[in-house]
Amino acid sequence: MEPSPPPQAQRQPANHLLEESILPTWLTQRPISLWGFVWIWIGLAVVIVTFQYGANGVEGGFSLPTVMLIVLTATMTLSVIMTMTADIGTEHGLSFAVFLRAPFGAVGTHFPSVSRGIVAACWFGIQTYLGALAINGLVEYWTGFSSWPLWYAVFLIVQVVNVALGIKAVEKLASVAAPCILAISIWMYYTLEDIAQLEGRNIWTFAGDGDMSLVALFLINMVVWAPLAVDIPNITRFVATVPGERRFLRRNRTILVAQFFVLPVMQAWIAFIGAVSFIVTGHWNPIDVIQGESTGVVLAVLLVMIILAQWSTNTAANVVPAALNFVNAAAPYLSYRMGVLLAGVAGTAVMPWLLLENLFTFLSYYGGFIAAIAGIMIADYYVLRRRRVNVPHLYRNDGQYRYMRGFNPAALIAWFTASIAALWQLDYAYIIGFPIAFVVYLVLMKTWILPRFPQAEIDAGQSDDFLATSAGRNWVYDPESRGFLRVPTEELADRATGREDI
Numbered sequence: 190m191e192p193s194p195p196p197q198a199q200r201q202p203a204n205h206l207l208e209e210s211i212l213p214t215w216l217t218q219r220p221i222s223l224w225g226f227v228w229i230w231i232g233l234a235v236v237i238v239t240f241q242y243g244a245n246g247v248e249g250g251f252s253l254p255t256v257m258l259i260v261l262t263a264t265m266t267l268s269v270i271m272t273m274t275a276d277i278g279t280e281h282g283l284s285f286a287v288f289l290r291a292p293f294g295a296v297g298t299h300f301p302s303v304s305r306g307i308v309a310a311c312w313f314g315i316q317t318y319l320g321a322l323a324i325n326g327l328v329e330y331w332t333g334f335s336s337w338p339l340w341y342a343v344f345l346i347v348q349v350v351n352v353a354l355g356i357k358a359v360e361k362l363a364s365v366a367a368p369c370i371l372a373i374s375i376w377m378y379y380t381l382e383d384i385a386q387l388e389g390r391n392i393w394t395f396a397g398d399g400d401m402s403l404v405a406l407f408l409i410n411m412v413v414w415a416p417l418a419v420d421i422p423n424i425t426r427f428v429a430t431v432p433g434e435r436r437f438l439r440r441n442r443t444i445l446v447a448q449f450f451v452l453p454v455m456q457a458w459i460a461f462i463g464a465v466s467f468i469v470t471g472h473w474n475p476i477d478v479i480q481g482e483s484t485g486v487v488l489a490v491l492l493v494m495i496i497l498a499q500w501s502t503n504t505a506a507n508v509v510p511a512a513l514n515f516v517n518a519a520a521p522y523l524s525y526r527m528g529v530l531l532a533g534v535a536g537t538a539v540m541p542w543l544l545l546e547n548l549f550t551f552l553s554y555y556g557g558f559i560a561a562i563a564g565i566m567i568a569d570y571y572v573l574r575r576r577r578v579n580v581p582h583l584y585r586n587d588g589q590y591r592y593m594r595g596f597n598p599a600a601l602i603a604w605f606t607a608s609i610a611a612l613w614q615l616d617y618a619y620i621i622g623f624p625i626a627f628v629v630y631l632v633l634m635k636t637w638i639l640p641r642f643p644q645a646e647i648d649a650g651q652s653d654d655f656l657a658t659s660a661g662r663n664w665v666y667d668p669e670s671r672g673f674l675r676v677p678t679e680e681l682a683d684r685a686t687g688r689e690d691i
Contacts, residue, residue: 203521204671206295206584210525210690211517213580213657213664214282214426216678218691221428223443225360229424230447231367232501233417234455235374235494237319240463242410244473247464249401253393259403260460263410264453270623271418273567275444276437278422279430280658281578285420285510286517289562290583292569292630293604296595299518301562301604306514307539308416308555310532313348313507314541320344320499327492341537348500349533352508353526355691356427359504366501373494374462380491381462385469395468405616410456412556412619419562420510427691432678433661440658508532525690557611560622561604568627569600573634577646577655580664581673592642599633 221229239260246256277288286302293301321341329335351358385392425444434440467473512528515535523531544551570576582588592598607626611618639647646655653660657675665676665684676684 204584204586205520206290206586207666208516208520208524209688210528211284211287211513211520212666212688213287214278214688215663215665215676215681215684216282216430216432216658217663217681218282218688219427219429220357220691221360221424223429223446225364226424226428226443226447227451228363228367229360229501229505230451231371231455232363232498232504233506234452234502235370235459235498236413236502236506237316237495237499238413239410239456239459240466241473242406242413243460243463243465244467245401246406246460247395247467248397249399249406250397251401251403251406252396253461253464253468256406256464257457257461259406260410261453261457263407264414264456265449267411267414267418268448268452270563270567271414271421271448272441272444273571274419274563275421275425275448276441276576277566277570278425279428279441279444280576280656281580282426282657282664283422283578283580283583284426284513284517285422286514287583288422288566288570288578290590291574291578292565292597293600294592294595294597295583295586295588295590297592297597297601300601301558302514303518304558305416305420305562306511306518306532307535308559309420309507309511309514310535311539311541311544311551312416312536313503313511313532314536314539315545316499316503316507317341317345317348317536318541318545320496320503323492323495323499327489330488344496344500345533345537348503348508349529351500352504352512353529355689356424356509357691359509362504363501366497370494370498370501373490374458377491377494378462378465381465381469385465388469390468392465392468402616408556408617408619410460412559413456414452415556415559415563415619416510417506419559419566420514423510423513424505430658432658435659507536511535554612554615554618557615557618557622558604558608560611560619561607561626564607564623564626565600565603565630568630569634572631573639574644574646574655575651576659577649577652579645579655580657582645584666584673589642589644592638597638599630599638602633603630 242260243256246259247253277283286298289298289302318341321337321344324340324344325335325337351362428443430440430443438445463473508529511532512525515531516523516525516528579589582590603626606629607622610625611622614621649655656662657664661678662675663678663681665674667674
């Protein structure tokens with residue numbers, strides 16, 4: 190039995206910045222291997238909207254090879270930002286919302302993190318709805334019974350339970366779903382190719398008569414992964430890495446393989462399937478295509494791909510981020526599992542079946558404010574703090590990240606300014622929001638905030654005292670002292686490593 194906290198600790202009020210699932214992960218609490226992360230990304234990449242982007246590209250006047258090249262290039266460009274933010278999880282084991290306490294303040298973090306949580310919940314609802322349509326199509330074909338709301342509820346419950354079991358359950362699902370998705374998507378291509386040949390169509394030379402801008406197609410493909418590019422630390426904090434590895438590329442080699450190779454290739458492949466679907470049938474939505482062109486076992490197998498795709502994407506890309514952002518806002522009263530449940534409720538409350546009808550407008554509006562968050566994160570983590578974070582103070586109400594009553598006006602001004610500017614040109618929201626937020630934040634911090642609110646890790650220069658993985662250390666919360674210890678990895682053997690979110 191663990192000893193009770195001392196009397197003075199018992200009399201202290203609850204810490205609203207602390208809950209088990211948003212504590213830093215230790216290097217011994219990171220179960221996701223290289224292959225596990227690859228499987229997760231293959232599952233993540235099969236997003237229903239990517240099918241539509243592929244179709245829009247060929248309909249807009251581009252050839253199939255051009256569309257694939259644009260998708261590949263856009264995704265690799267965003268992977269640069271995603272890999273930079275991923276190091277927050279790799280180095281310190283921090284979640285997205287907790288790290289944002291550094292630039293935004295202990296209270297100010299709730300504005301961007303809850304906003305991102307709501308966006309993630311919206312996507313959770315959309316993907317669940319699409320999965321429910323696939324289930325309904327399958328059941329209706331075999332039994333004649335049709336009720337997508339019923340299958341929406343069933344699919345929602347299954348996903349909530351899956352994610353509530355922890356990150357290992359998410360990885361396990363991905364390891365099963367990803368190979369199936371790959372195999373079935375290849376089968377789907379050959380099915381469509383056969384139809385094209387029968388109808389005498391050449392998919393490689395087809396180009397629609399639209400006038401879509403190449404830049405617009407490039408940017409809209411970046412926006413798909415813009416939200417995950419900011420909160421990827423929620424996942425990378427569970428990815429295994431080598432203690433004491435100071436070289437960025439080697440420390441993040443698993444992340445690099447997944448995000449610079451697996452994600453772009455899979456995105457291009459799924460866009461390719463969507464484009465071929467449109468060329469052959471006139472429909473981009475694979476659910477419509479499958480139901481219109483397939484029967485029997487083929488129909489069943491292809492619909493299973495859609496179900497697995499929505500399921501595997503939802504767990505890591507939408508439910509986990511939404512849950513952790515909600516937990517951060519309601520700590521210590523909202524547990525990880527309750528956060529997962531709340532994500533399901535919120536994802537349904539936005540009525541995703543209506544949101545899907547205005548998907549591109551939805552994407553355009555949130556692209557700017559997500560880009561602004563990314564600009565602030567990278568400016569803060571790399572330019573100001575040089576990858577060093579005073580992690581214990583992230584969990585202190587009276588710490589250095591309190592700024593002005595818990596708010597850092599530099600981050601809030603930069604975020605609002607960049608987001609508003611991005612609204613003027615929605616098609617270019619991402620490339621407007623990111624640089625404006627980056628520059629405004631740095632200027633305000635250096636001229637206004639840092640002279641008034643010193644930051645220990647910045648003042649310490651290149652000190653290793655504020656590094657974790659690079660120095661072979663772990664940020665370990667001690668419940669008895671209600672403080673943090675910086676423990677060498679080799680000394681963690683006797684400490685319990687179980688967590689609700691693992």
